[in-house]
Amino acid sequence: MGRVFMVDLQGNIYICKHCKTHLSTEQDIISKAFQCKHGRAYLFNNVVNISVGVKEDRMMITGMHTVVDIFCVGCGSNVGWKYEFAHCKSQKYKEGKSVLELYKISGPHDSNDLASDGDE
Numbered sequence: 001m002g003r004v005f006m007v008d009l010q011g012n013i014y015i016c017k018h019c020k021t022h023l024s025t026e027q028d029i030i031s032k033a034f035q036c037k038h039g040r041a042y043l044f045n046n047v048v049n050i051s052v053g054v055k056e057d058r059m060m061i062t063g064m065h066t067v068v069d070i071f072c073v074g075c076g077s078n079v080g081w082k083y084e085f086a087h088c089k090s091q092k093y094k095e096g097k098s099v100l101e102l103y104k105i106s107g108p109h110d111s112n113d114l115a116s117d118g119d120e
Helices: 089-094 111-115
Strands: 013-016 022-025 029-036 039-044 050-052 056-060 063-072 078-086 098-101
Touching: 022 098, 029 098, 063 089, 078 089
Parallel strands: none
Antiparallel strands: 013 022, 029 039, 039 098, 050 063, 056 063, 063 078, 078 098
8 A cells, every 4th residue: 555645734724633634624614504413514615635435325404415434544534424416406516525523623613613503
């Protein structure tokens, strides 16, 4: 197996809580109104330093989506998921976007974001 190439980001960044690998920037946030099993999550336009799992269909609050889990390349931790396909026309904006779960990352979000209601 070859060496993993890591992207270093600048500005207000989000990092893996376990190994501090850079994942995304504050400027890449599309929505802060997402929900995961363990609390809040953000939808990002671009996420780096990740590997993807197997595609699967999941029924979510907003309908059926084809998604892949995303993992930090630094430590292998699951940090969220990426939307591959939205089965509902109104959800197409999510395709190609990634969700990072706040309890798995560190960054400039405030502590109030860790426990409120949202979309997914």
